[in-house]
Amino acid sequence: MRLRTTRLRDAIVFTxxxxxxxxxxxxHAQDSSSSxxxxxxxxxxGSSIPRxxxxxxxxxxxxxxxxxxxxxxxxxxxxxxxxxxDGAGSIPSTFGNGFASGATGVSLRxxxxxxxxxxxxxxxxxxxxxxxxxxxxxxxLSTIPMEAVERIEVLKDGASAIYGSDAIAxxxxxxxxxxxxxxxxxxxxxxxxxxxxxxxxxxxxAGTGDLNKDRYNILFDLEGMKDDAILATxxxxxxxxxxxxxxPWGYSAAGSQFLGGAxxxxxxAAGSSPTGAVRNPATGLYASLPGCSQFSNISQAxxxxxxxxxxxxxxxxxxxxxxxxxxxxxxxxxxxxTQVYSEFGYSNKVSKFQxxxxxxxxxxxxxxxxxxxxxxxxxxxxxxxxxxxPYGANARLRYSAWDVGPRVIxxxxxFYRFLxxxxxxxxxWDYDAAYMHSGTDLxxxxxGYLRYSAVRDxxxxxxxxxxxxxxxxxxxLNNPGIYSYISPTLHANASSQLDSIDAKVTRSLFDLxxxxxxxxLGTEYRRxxxxxxxxxxxxxxxxxxxxxxxxKGAQSVAAGYAELDAPVLxxxxxxxxxxxxxxKEGSTAVTPKFGLKWSPMPWLSLRGTFAGGxxxxxxxETNGHLAAFTNASDPVRCPxxxxxxxxxxxxxxxxxGIITTPNTHLKPERSRSYTGxxxxxxxxxxxxxxxxxxxxxxxxxxxxxxxxxxxxxxVVRSDNNLPGIANSGTLLAALGTYINSAATSVRGVxxxxxxxxxxxxxxxxxxxLNATRLIxxxxxxxxxxxxxxxxxxxxxxxNCIGTPRHRAQISVDWDIRNFSLGAIVNYRSAFKNVPxxxxxxxxxxxxxxxxxxxCRIPSFTTxxxxxxxxxxxxxxxxxxxxxxxxxxxxxxxxxxxxMNFNPLDSSGAIGRYFTVGAKYTFF
Numbered sequence: 001m002r003l004r005t006t007r008l009r010d011a012i013v014f015t016x017x018x019x020x021x022x023x024x025x026x027x028h029a030q031d032s033s034s035s036x037x038x039x040x041x042x043x044x045x046g047s048s049i050p051r052x053x054x055x056x057x058x059x060x061x062x063x064x065x066x067x068x069x070x071x072x073x074x075x076x077x078x079x080x081x082x083x084x085x086d087g088a089g090s091i092p093s094t095f096g097n098g099f100a101s102g103a104t105g106v107s108l109r110x111x112x113x114x115x116x117x118x119x120x121x122x123x124x125x126x127x128x129x130x131x132x133x134x135x136x137x138x139x140x141l142s143t144i145p146m147e148a149v150e151r152i153e154v155l156k157d158g159a160s161a162i163y164g165s166d167a168i169a170x171x172x173x174x175x176x177x178x179x180x181x182x183x184x185x186x187x188x189x190x191x192x193x194x195x196x197x198x199x200x201x202x203x204x205x206a207g208t209g210d211l212n213k214d215r216y217n218i219l220f221d222l223e224g225m226k227d228d229a230i231l232a233t234x235x236x237x238x239x240x241x242x243x244x245x246x247x248p249w250g251y252s253a254a255g256s257q258f259l260g261g262a263x264x265x266x267x268x269a270a271g272s273s274p275t276g277a278v279r280n281p282a283t284g285l286y287a288s289l290p291g292c293s294q295f296s297n298i299s300q301a302x303x304x305x306x307x308x309x310x311x312x313x314x315x316x317x318x319x320x321x322x323x324x325x326x327x328x329x330x331x332x333x334x335x336x337x338t339q340v341y342s343e344f345g346y347s348n349k350v351s352k353f354q355x356x357x358x359x360x361x362x363x364x365x366x367x368x369x370x371x372x373x374x375x376x377x378x379x380x381x382x383x384x385x386x387x388x389x390p391y392g393a394n395a396r397l398r399y400s401a402w403d404v405g406p407r408v409i410x411x412x413x414x415f416y417r418f419l420x421x422x423x424x425x426x427x428x429w430d431y432d433a434a435y436m437h438s439g440t441d442l443x444x445x446x447x448g449y450l451r452y453s454a455v456r457d458x459x460x461x462x463x464x465x466x467x468x469x470x471x472x473x474x475x476x477l478n479n480p481g482i483y484s485y486i487s488p489t490l491h492a493n494a495s496s497q498l499d500s501i502d503a504k505v506t507r508s509l510f511d512l513x514x515x516x517x518x519x520x521l522g523t524e525y526r527r528x529x530x531x532x533x534x535x536x537x538x539x540x541x542x543x544x545x546x547x548x549x550x551x552k553g554a555q556s557v558a559a560g561y562a563e564l565d566a567p568v569l570x571x572x573x574x575x576x577x578x579x580x581x582x583x584k585e586g587s588t589a590v591t592p593k594f595g596l597k598w599s600p601m602p603w604l605s606l607r608g609t610f611a612g613g614x615x616x617x618x619x620x621e622t623n624g625h626l627a628a629f630t631n632a633s634d635p636v637r638c639p640x641x642x643x644x645x646x647x648x649x650x651x652x653x654x655x656x657g658i659i660t661t662p663n664t665h666l667k668p669e670r671s672r673s674y675t676g677x678x679x680x681x682x683x684x685x686x687x688x689x690x691x692x693x694x695x696x697x698x699x700x701x702x703x704x705x706x707x708x709x710x711x712x713x714x715v716v717r718s719d720n721n722l723p724g725i726a727n728s729g730t731l732l733a734a735l736g737t738y739i740n741s742a743a744t745s746v747r748g749v750x751x752x753x754x755x756x757x758x759x760x761x762x763x764x765x766x767x768x769l770n771a772t773r774l775i776x777x778x779x780x781x782x783x784x785x786x787x788x789x790x791x792x793x794x795x796x797x798x799n800c801i802g803t804p805r806h807r808a809q810i811s812v813d814w815d816i817r818n819f820s821l822g823a824i825v826n827y828r829s830a831f832k833n834v835p836x837x838x839x840x841x842x843x844x845x846x847x848x849x850x851x852x853x854x855c856r857i858p859s860f861t862t863x864x865x866x867x868x869x870x871x872x873x874x875x876x877x878x879x880x881x882x883x884x885x886x887x888x889x890x891x892x893x894x895x896x897x898x899m900n901f902n903p904l905d906s907s908g909a910i911g912r913y914f915t916v917g918a919k920y921t922f923f
């Protein structure tokens with residue numbers, strides 16, 4: 001198997017160099033002919049009024065199909081998550097064990113995937129069946145057929161009065177091909193530099209009929225992709241990427257998040273190990289059961305007598321995926337003034353992810369409250385008669401169920417979307433109306449999780465169905481049937497549906513000195529319904545360590561909007577829009593938007609916008625229960641980042657359960673967004689835009705933060721109190737509800753610079769720079785205001801990926817006759833390893849100093865290369881190398897979205913990656 005994948009890698013490298021040789025033979029000539037184009041009116045995302053000037057008052061980033069191809073990335077999601085405007089709350093495919101496993105989402109401005117509105121051809125899609133963090137309903141980008149994309153427009157000025165006031169962070173509008181004729185087949189294969197992570201992709205895009213000549217057009221796109229998983233252990237040559245043991249880099253055993261089994265606090269606490277650690281009832285101290293050498297070949301130094309083991313041997317870096325998608329669009333020109341059209345989309349994606357074996361202790365929650373399996377009457381214990389119990393009395397147990405095997409999550413998701421509409425001209429009016437039905441059906445299946453009641457029975461009851469569950473070195477004595485008893489297959493089902501009817505009309509009213517005044521009027525009615533059944537047994541809290549999430553509800557909203565675009569002067573354009581959203585559940589909002597663009601010179605424009613936003617509570621927040629996990633610092637056991645005697649570094653950043661109940665009295669979130677910028681275009685080949693942006697979101701709907709729950713004492717603790725300090729046991733869980741808890745204000749600056757250079761016979765050079773500087777990310781609640789910009793917070797959001805202040809992407813393309821060569825540099829800045837500005841460091845080295853060095857996660861930069869060569873007009877080969885220099889992702893000891901690296905830096909965990917492919921145009 002390894003030989004085969006290595007050969008695939010070598011074949012790709014050879015093909016890339018062969019393409020370069022082909023380029024050398026053709027580089028002496030260049031077709032410099034050009035043809036003039038008549039400017040046509042188009043609709044730009046953020047407005048319903050057609051226009052010829054693509055630079056509006058709102059900042060809009062346009063990504064073309066060529067940009068997607070030149071990136072070398074396999075999916076739309078991979079590309080969008082590299083946008084400099086993307087941030088915390090983004091959902092990468094590498095986060096395979098999250099609540100929304102199997103999906104991908106984008107989070108503009110770091111305000112969460114639920115605050116970014118994703119559209120397909122200007123209209124919504126049904127949300128993914130699983131809410132992120134059990135709360136945030138979002139659109140899964142995995143359903144988008146990449147080869148059918150014509151362009152993507154990213155509206156970056158916050159809420160949209162045109163598409164929906166819930167677009168608080170912005171809009172991503174994915175526009176597919178129209179009036180396409182011909183047939184194109186495309187195949188590609190990819191493999192990492194380590195010979196794994198194979199990816200195979202194929203597509204067929206075909207279109208027939210010319211609207212103007214034949215009065216019809218039908219577009220058909222079929223795509224399939226298969227990705228193999230990448231194991232953490234297959235990155236053992238990449239420093240900390242392939243191991244959970246961080247001791248070689250200065251950390252202690254207890255300070256290595258993914259190194260299990262340590263006994264700490266002088267024996268008062270123990271981690272789960274493959275041998276098991278048992279607490280002496282007489283002394284209250286843990287001791288490891290024998291046989292560690294059978295399971296672990298790493299050094300036991302600093303393990304406190306426990307059995308240290310590397311959890312990387314079970315964990316995957318990337319999931320295995322298999323997907324197929326179909327998109328069909330048909331348009332028929334009834335008359336010169338009327339068209340009817342229909343769209344149908346379907347995709348199926350099966351995703352599988354593997355993580356570490358389950359422990360037998362811990363804490364978690366369900367609608368009935370919190371479960372404490374670590375201490376007290378609910379603790380998992382070895383019974384007095386258990387053959388592995390050395391004490392003859394109930395003894396608490398810490399054990400990693402390696403004999404059960406890793407925990408595995410399989411997500412099978414079906415997405416569908418059907419739309420039928422009519423558009424045309426009636427008198428002075430242009431109109432467009434459509435009905436859409438979209439939905440998802442999802443099944444989540446899990447293996448390797450432990451049933452709490454069965455585990456307690458099998459460890460204490462000699463008459464359990466299969467006798468005692470023997471542990472560690474004695475696990476070979478088990479009756480095989482015991483594993484299906486203590487670890488049954490688990491299931492959960494989810495669905496979402498969206499039905500909508502919308503209509504809009506546009507026309508020119510009258511002329512002003514700058515041109516005709518445009519008017520758009522629109523209305524929409526939509527109904528969404530979501531349902532998630534709880535994973536088997538989690539409704540009674542009977543699965544160890546598995547959070548609970550379930551909800552069911554519907555939401556209906558009727559909306560109307562009006563937009564006016566007035567070119568007051570040839571140099572001054574004013575726009576205004578207003579939207580009314582009325583929810584059947586009782587909330588009504590009026591959201592405005594205003595824009596101004598002033599062009600005192602043909603090459604200079606100043607622009608600005610103001611917009612309001614509104615998001616009503618979703619069914620997951622008003623009708624759902626949630627038990628999840630987060631990272632939190634314990635101010636009792638670790639005040640000011642320094643553990644007290646008897647505590648350990650783990651207490652300074654502990655993974656705890658957070659149990660949240662619904663709230664039917666939630667108020668809607670509201671927002672205000674502002675932009676102001678400058679557009680410079682001194683030549684036809686040079687442009688520079690700089691935009692300041694600010695979004696303030698109030699009455700935010702959040703789970704109560706872990707810090708707030710801890711401060712209020714709404715927590716569950718173990719009974720291993722510190723000497724002389726009551727109620728100071730290890731933090732296990734925090735309790736709370738959904739509340740309108742906070743206000744968040746984010747502000748920053750975007751810059752986009754484009755330069756085109758005609759090199760004559762040497763072709764054409766295209767240069768693009770996109771950069772974002774985050775000036776502030778401030779969150780205010782009853783406890784005050786915290787600043788997250790430049791820190792590792794907010795760890796109450798997805799992945800705990802941090803909030804770097806700077807992100808940039810530089811792309812250079814060189815086109816010369818039949819050959820194209822592209823390079824992309826991706827950069828994110830360093831950030832402090834602190835939960836918020838001014839806080840103590842999240843991590844420490846074994847000697848107690850801040851970790852990583854200077855309490856700082858270093859910056860990360862990668863270089864990607866791509867090339868394509870046309871052997872003929874209808875045949876093209878292409879290839880790419882991602883992370884050309886094979887940069888290793890910086891060590892991040894905090895994030896829970898990946899193992900020792902930040903999900904923002906996943907290309908540095910995978911390493912160099914090669915892709916080669918071919919495209920053939922039939923006609």
